[in-house]
Every structure is written in structure tokens, then in C-alpha cells.
Amino acid sequence: MFPIDLLDSAPEGANSGAHPASHSPLLTGLNDEQLAAVTLPAGHALILAGAGSGKTRVLTTRIAWLLQTGQATPGSIMAVTFTNKAAKEMLARLSAMLPYNVRGMWIGTFHGLCNRMLRAHYQVAKLPQAFQILDTQDQLSAIKRLCKQFNVDDERFPPKQLMYFIAGCKEEGMRPGDVVATDPDTRKKVEIYQLYEEQCQREGVVDFGELMLRSFELLRDDVHLRQHYQRRFQHILVDEFQDTNKLQYQWLKQLAGEADGSRFVSQSSVIAVGDDDQSIYAFRGARVGNMADFIREFEVKNQIKLEQNYRSYSNILDCANALISHNSNRLGKNLRTTQGPGEPVRIYEAPSDLAEASWMVDEIKQLVKNDGFTRQEIAVLYRSNAQSRVIESALFNSGIPYRVYGGLRFFERAEIKHALAYLRLLENPHDDTSFMRVVNFPARGIGARTIEQLQDAARSSGCSLSDAVTAVGGAAGTKLQGFVAQIDVLREQTQGKTLREIIETVEEQSGLIEHYRNEKEGADRIENLQELVTAAESFVTQEGFGKDAVALPLDAQEILPATNLTQSPVSQGLDPEAPLLDQPLQAPAGTLASMVNADTGETMSPLAAFLSHASLEAGDNQAQAGQDAVQLMTVHASKGLEFDAVFIGGVEEGLFPHENAMMDRGGLEEERRLAYVAITRARKRLYLSHSQTRMLHGQTRYNVKSRFFDELPEEALKWITPRQSGFGSFAPNSGAGGAYGSRGSGQFGSNSGWSNKTEVFASPVVPRQKAEPSHGIKAGITVFHNKFGEGKVLAVEGQGDDARAQVSFGRHGTKWLALAIAKLTVVE
DNA sequence: CGGGATGGTATTTTT
């Protein structure tokens, strides 16, 4: 578990000022900014929370303060986050702070809360009660299936692209009818989007985007429901607001108030907490602009900046501040600390990616052996996953334990998905995605031919695959009916059983266990299947279903029939203002039996709840915690974490900033924010490194150091002398190094960096260019190439026919070109 | 139905 911030270890004197309100133990230790944020008066507010400024503490303390001072009841509070991790964190802190149960409050992820709402009002939302949630994998296979069905040319319309299109539309709040399609390609995509929607509706499944959009529409279109929730949630707190997309913002607006002409009128208090400088998810629909829109549309009076940083020494913060100041259109913020300057930020230039990795390993050894750092507190960050390979192997070879973030998560593993598919079919036999996944797994002699027949039958009668099995004749049909019968038997068998028993029965009876038992590499998979039982068990008992977004018995207020909502909830004998103080701290085990939906009187089965949980929380993304291991992850994955020592590798043009990011508008600025996030992860020591050469896609690339180096304050940096051990083809000549010391980055801009490097790396491969060559091509000038267009010359080497130049062509990348062959014309 | 060959493709990612 990684600490989210350092506030708990912040110096006691951080807030010595006497505040009248600080009599409450809740408020002690808060600095002025934090105190102001926590005790904000009713009304909308924006809290601009810098990295390491104690954002989570402010959020949770705010909620606790509202409750403690009687300004709010648990039922009137909603707190939204993006990740389950953040939601859990908030819940954990709150239950530690509050003397009573946090249950009554709506705390969760956007999707989790939407799910909760849709479960409660599934009829109004026109969903089956047992609707299943598709994750990205499921969504893609659903689209592939649809495309095959309708003979969509998957060359012209790759399923992946269609998925992005559909998800993108939903993020913007657009149904097929809302998309403005001017070209035939888009029209076709919209058509497929429409078909996809019909398919999902028929099968009773919703994807992540649909969860959000359907919930939004529910609020938008049902005035009683909307008013009910608006009245209920007097305090809405949004975490990581800079990451919200258009639809999420609209959803919040529905909850918060009504449009009145051109004005937006709201009775509740929306507190948006975020940091525009840490907005790094534009590529998946996040809209930083929501912050400005929020200020304008909600007529935000109170804006508070949390700029006091409790994490890093000032050299690190100076780097972060200086770097980010190169972005325009910021809301503006400067991190400060009372800690001293600390050590300088170290910058290392490696001759190759191998050498870079090997240097990191040496440095890590030093940190652990001499400087008292623990491996767990050391992180290696990189821009793209491909970079991890060399670092991993270097660490592996020197026997340093490490842990890589990312990769498949628990609920995404194939064997788990298979088991879940069976379970889903018990709940909802019309879930064709699940049907397809397991109809022939383990193998039952049901081949592609048979499936095609079945799909044809299902399509012509407009029913689900499960319902169509009787339409297929012959031996194939018998096999299909056998499968459906098997599912039916399972459903019968598991009736009234506990969740544990259900899963065990399904894993055994489906033949999954047997299948993996016969497989060479099956042992791990069987272990995972057993782990699934354990996960379900702990879901039922420990979590008590309160954690995640399932309809809770205590939420009976929400589960009112829509028709009754014309009356006040109070008239139903459900007082939304009733305090929940007298409720038990922990929900008793097996509370699910009491999960009655007041709407229909139906009970939400533990299985249904668990399936929602499995879709909404894919499980830990981090490998086996526990041992003291160095942490490897992308910069994106590092957001929200912090470490004593941080290495950022591959800080090179083309990689960081990434060349692909440069193509879209604002791409460079997002890359810079990404670098800002990376830098602010470090507490005590920070290393930035770049390499002259790098193996990428099986080709050696020659990269120039990142422009970001030029944006860092020289006083805070220390340029490390490369070691003299030889690595790769660009090993420095022995004795030629040692000239690095502390040097101004200003004297070599990104274009001239190379020639300076050659001073140190006086290798025969990259000789320093002294005399002006006759071809007139030299570093720094712009040239034109027939195929690649205009490019900047980074370096020139060799003479006569051997002469070659390294040219950076922007979107075409950086290339070495033989001047005798490539036709380069000098531009101007 | 499964295995091997082949070819296309390689930021970032949560729900």
C-alpha cells in the first residue's frame, strides 16, 4: 500500500496559527489553505490542489466536518472519484475519522455510483434487473460479433476503432442520432453504433460508457427522480475533477441543479477538487476545460489553492514549477515547501538504453546500500511500457527484486473471465457475449460452423443465442441444446446456495477445473479459479456490500417506485434527513439476504452483486505486494503515488515528449504535464536520464535529449559524469569522459545538444564535426526530403560518400540518412 | 479443433 500523501508525517508546527475552529480535533494540523477548504461555507467551490498538498485529507476532513458540525447528514453527501482505489482510500479514512458508519453516503467511482442508481431504477432506465456490465474486452468481442453478423468490412472499420468511436460518442453524451455525420465513413460508423446499441439492449448488457450515459439520461428525462436526487445530495464532492469528461460533467450538473434559461441554478454545494497541471488523460476524453466551465457555469465564488507541498524538497519542486510554467492557459499555481532545498536533481546521459538501465541498477544498489533507501521507496518511471524491458532485465540480472505495474488484472484473466461468463449466464441467459465465450470452452465439439448456424437462427428470429438453440437441427443442435441444458441445470443446482457454493459448483460442473487440470500450464489457472472463490467470499463477508455500487437495503430511499416519487420521500416514511448514527459500524455478514429492492420486492442476489463488483473493479493492477521491491511503472500509473527516490528514464525527444503526442493540438502541453506529474512523485531524490541510442521496434533509434531539460532551473540540477565502463556501441573512449560536472543546460538547446555530447563520447562512431563539410549540411539547419518532408538536422558525421546526417522529421521520426543517397535540400 | 506460420503493429488507460 502506498501512502497517498505525507500529511500524517507533516511537521506538527505546520499550522501553528490559532484558528477559532481548530478547537475541533478534526481540524488540528491543517494549514491555512487546507482549513479554509475544509470549512468552506455552503456554495460551489473549486479547490486547486497541487501535487502532495494533502488533497485527500482535505476532502475527507471536509466531509467529517460537515457531519460533525451538523451541517450535513450522511445521506446528503456524495463523493465521486475516478478509481476504486481512491474511493476505498476515502472510505477508509472517513471510517477512521467518524464515530459512526459511513454507509448512507454515496461514495464511489462515477461508474460505481451510476451502477448503483441504475440498479435502483432499472425499470425506469429500461434495463433488465440482471443487466450485466461489459468491460472493454467484452465490448470489443461484442462489436466483433456484431460486425461479423452484418458483414462489416473489418479492413475499413477495424472493431477496435469502432469501439473507440462508440466509447467516444458516449463520453460526449451522444446517441447515434446525435452524431453529425458528414462523410460516408462516419455515417457507417453511426449505423454500426446504432446496431450495437440494439444488440446490447437485446442482450441486457451495458458497457462502461452506457453506465454513465444511461444514468445521465435517467436524471435528465425523469424529473421526479432528478428532483429527488437533487434534494438529497446537498454536498457533492468531486475528486480529480480535471479528469472528468464531458458526460461526467453533465451528469454532475443534473445532480446539482437546473438550467433556468441561460443560468444554472443549484441548491447544493459542489466542491470540485483537481489540478489542471496534472491533467494527463485527454487522450481518453478528459476535458480540463471542465474546470473553467465549472467556474463559469456554477458561478464559483470560492477558489482555494493548495500550494503547500508536504512531499518533496524544494529543488524538486523548483524543477516542477519551472517546467510547468512553460504551459499556457493554466489556472496558475506554484508549489512551495518549508523543507530545505535537499539534493540537486541528478541528470544522466547514457550512451545506450542498455547503459541507462545498467546505470540505474548501479545507482539503486548505492541508494540501498549507502543511503538507506528501501527498494520499495524507489521507483523507475518511463513514458511507454516498451522501456521497461531493458530495465527489468538489468534488475533481474543483478538480482534486485522489482515489481512491474500494469498488465492483466485479476478479473481480466482468461480463466476468470470464463468462470464469470458461466456465472453471468446463470443470471442472464441472454448475455450472448458470455454465451459465446464459453459455449465451447471447455471444448464440447461446438465449432465455428455450428455457431454460425446458431447466430443465423438467432438473428432471423431476433432472439438470443440461448433461445435459438432449438432452431438448429441435427447433431449440432443437440450439442447446443446440451450446453443450454447444462446451464439450466447449474442454475437449478445453485438455487439457494451461498455465493461460495455457487462459484465452486460452476467451476467444477462447467468442466473448467477439469480442463485446466489436463493442461500443462493449468496449475496457475486453477489457483486463480480458487482465488475467485476466495474473492467472492471476502466480498460477501468483509466488504459487506457497502463498499461498492450495489443497491443497499439502507438505500431504500432511492429504491422508490418512480410512480411514487411525486410524493415526498418523507411521506413514504423514509426520512432522508434521519441520521444514521444508530446503525452498526459494520454491516453484519451476509446482509445480502436483506437486499430487497423496495421497487419490486425482489432481492438482489449475492451473485448479481458480485458480478457487478467483478466488472467494475478489475482487481489489483500491481503485482504481488509484500516484498521490498523496486517499483517499475509508466508515468501515468505513477499519478497519485510518491517515492523517496524516483528515476525517470528515456527523457528524450520523440519519447518524452512522445512523437505521437506532438501530432495533436495541446499534445506537447499534456506531455509537459506528464513530466510534471513524474517529477512531483519524488520526495528526496530525483534522477532524470536520457540515452543517445535506444532499441525501439527492433531498430536502433538516435534520440536527442528532451527539450524539457532546457526548461529546468540550472541551480537545481547536477549533471552526472558518465561512468567509464563500456556499454553498447557508443561506449565512451576510456579517459575521454569526466568533463561533465555541472553545466548549463541553456548553452545547448535541443538542437545543439548532440555536438556537446560528442565531446564526452568521443567515439569513432560519432565523431565530432569540426570542419564545415562541402555538402553544406550541418547540425541545426532545416532540410527537405522528398518523402519525409522538412526536418531538422541534428548531427552530421563522416566524409565524402560516407557522410550521413541525423535528421528529425517530426511525425516521421528521426533518421540517419546517407548524404550520397538521400536527396536533401537545404531550406533557406 | 488445435498448432504453427504469417503478417501487421507497436504511447499513455480507468471504469
Added chain:
DNA sequence: TACCATCCCG
């Protein structure tokens, strides 16, 4: 280079 998805064949 390395992974993957798809295809074709036994």
C-alpha cells in the same frame, strides 16, 4: 525486436 491476431492446414 516481440507480441498479437488471424489464417491455413493436418
